[in-house]
Amino acid sequence: MFHLRHTTFKPTGEELVITLGYALFVFALVAPPNVLLSSGLTVEKLFHRLLGCEELFFTAYHLRRTSLLSVLSFSIPLGYFITLRAFANPDIGLLNAVGDAGLVFSVALFAIGCSYIYLEWYAHGKWTGHPGMQAMKKIAESIYSSSSSTSSVDSDELEFLRSHPSPAGVASSIDKEFRRMEKFVAFAGRGLTSSWSGRRIVVTPSWILFSHRTTFLPICQLLGHLSAVVVRTRSINNQIASLEEEEQEQTNPMLGSGVVMATIRIADMDSGTCMLSFDLPASELENFRLYLRCPLVYAQGVSLEPSIIQRFLEAFSTAVQENEPIEIPPSMELERCIGCLSSQTSVAIRRSCAGECGSCRCRPMWCETCMGRWFASRLAQSRVPTSEWLASRVPCPTCRSLFCVRDVLPLNRTQS
Numbered sequence: 001m002f003h004l005r006h007t008t009f010k011p012t013g014e015e016l017v018i019t020l021g022y023a024l025f026v027f028a029l030v031a032p033p034n035v036l037l038s039s040g041l042t043v044e045k046l047f048h049r050l051l052g053c054e055e056l057f058f059t060a061y062h063l064r065r066t067s068l069l070s071v072l073s074f075s076i077p078l079g080y081f082i083t084l085r086a087f088a089n090p091d092i093g094l095l096n097a098v099g100d101a102g103l104v105f106s107v108a109l110f111a112i113g114c115s116y117i118y119l120e121w122y123a124h125g126k127w128t129g130h131p132g133m134q135a136m137k138k139i140a141e142s143i144y145s146s147s148s149s150t151s152s153v154d155s156d157e158l159e160f161l162r163s164h165p166s167p168a169g170v171a172s173s174i175d176k177e178f179r180r181m182e183k184f185v186a187f188a189g190r191g192l193t194s195s196w197s198g199r200r201i202v203v204t205p206s207w208i209l210f211s212h213r214t215t216f217l218p219i220c221q222l223l224g225h226l227s228a229v230v231v232r233t234r235s236i237n238n239q240i241a242s243l244e245e246e247e248q249e250q251t252n253p254m255l256g257s258g259v260v261m262a263t264i265r266i267a268d269m270d271s272g273t274c275m276l277s278f279d280l281p282a283s284e285l286e287n288f289r290l291y292l293r294c295p296l297v298y299a300q301g302v303s304l305e306p307s308i309i310q311r312f313l314e315a316f317s318t319a320v321q322e323n324e325p326i327e328i329p330p331s332m333e334l335e336r337c338i339g340c341l342s343s344q345t346s347v348a349i350r351r352s353c354a355g356e357c358g359s360c361r362c363r364p365m366w367c368e369t370c371m372g373r374w375f376a377s378r379l380a381q382s383r384v385p386t387s388e389w390l391a392s393r394v395p396c397p398t399c400r401s402l403f404c405v406r407d408v409l410p411l412n413r414t415q416s
Contacts, residue, residue, distance in 0.1 A: 074113030077106035325412035339370030358401030
């Protein structure tokens with residue numbers, strides 16, 4: 001029978017160095033810094049053959065990824081005691097105090113954790129016990145129970161989900177939308193400049209997908225009454241800015257030396273429960289709003305200084321109102337904007353400039369504000385200088401024809 005040795009515990013300097021080094025290793029494993037992310041030294045990269053391709057099989061990738069990280073978490077105590085036994089003196093310090101009990105306890109913890117993940121989460125390849133799969137099962141049940149009710153959202157994806165009311169159908173829908181180019185991707189939290197699948201928020205037309213280390217949570221935008229609320233903002237020092245960004249901050253007074261982080265909560269308005277809470281740079285809020293089907297509101301007392309995109313939207317609106325309007329008959333019914341689903345369609349893209357823009361014949365589908373946000377988001381992703389935004393061209397969201405601000409014409413209903 002293993003027992004603790006009756007000695008006075010006094011860690012040696014050797015053990016302190018090993019403990020500090022192991023703690024740094026664990027921290028890099030759980031929350032890798034940017035230098036490791038940029039060099040590809042992450043768990044996801046090292047085990048990429050086991051995890052598969054995230055671009056093709058998003059849900060399966062994250063089910064495997066979260067399970068792998070959970071197994072590694074259970075192995076941390078075992079790895080610590082093995083490291084001590086390999087490099088420290090067993091006759092003094094911590095090893096002398098705990099004897100073999102620490103190693104036995106860590107082996108038991110690792111065995112129990114691995115057994116639980118394999119038997120409960122993996123479940124012979126069905127993943128029925130995984131929290132992410134259980135969330136998809138609840139979504140499928142909600143879709144099945146609401147299939148006979150009238151939904152305010154008319155979507156081909158919703159029809160697909162109703163015809164496949166199962167976790168496999170939900171996973172197929174998520175995988176399909178993640179493969180598309182049109183999606184919002186941001187790193188949920190502070191300090192990340194490199195892509196890491198272990199801490200990310202993805203918004204597609206139908207889904208809000210959140211991954212955070214051992215957590216994977218999908219939220220369907222097509223069902224229920226969701227609301228996105230900015231509950232607070234805070235400023236942090238931007239310690240990860242590159243030299244180019246620092247020079248830009250010095251020459252452009254509109255850019256501060258810090259980063260404003262916004263805490264966002266996704267809530268179910270029917271039940272009042274908070275489904276998800278995460279931090280996002282305030283500069284990403286406009287792009288985030290563009291892909292949301294629910295409104296993005298600010299809690300009482302929360303406000304942001306006008307951002308570059310907000311100032312651009314004001315200039316964009318002024319330029320659009322100067323364009324020659326398109327006259328529409330009084331009997332013509334305008335649809336809801338597909339960007340916000342709350343405002344009425346108010347602009348159309350028609351070539352009106354003398355430049356090299358394309359010929360867009362898409363029907364009016366956007367309001368002026370959402371069209372401006374689309375315009376700004378494309379230019380921001382292309383890193384076009386803000387001083388050139390009004391004179392730039394972006395592709396139409398539907399047909400990809402290039403257009404400029406002068407091609408965005410307001411809709412004017414003629415008087416009967």
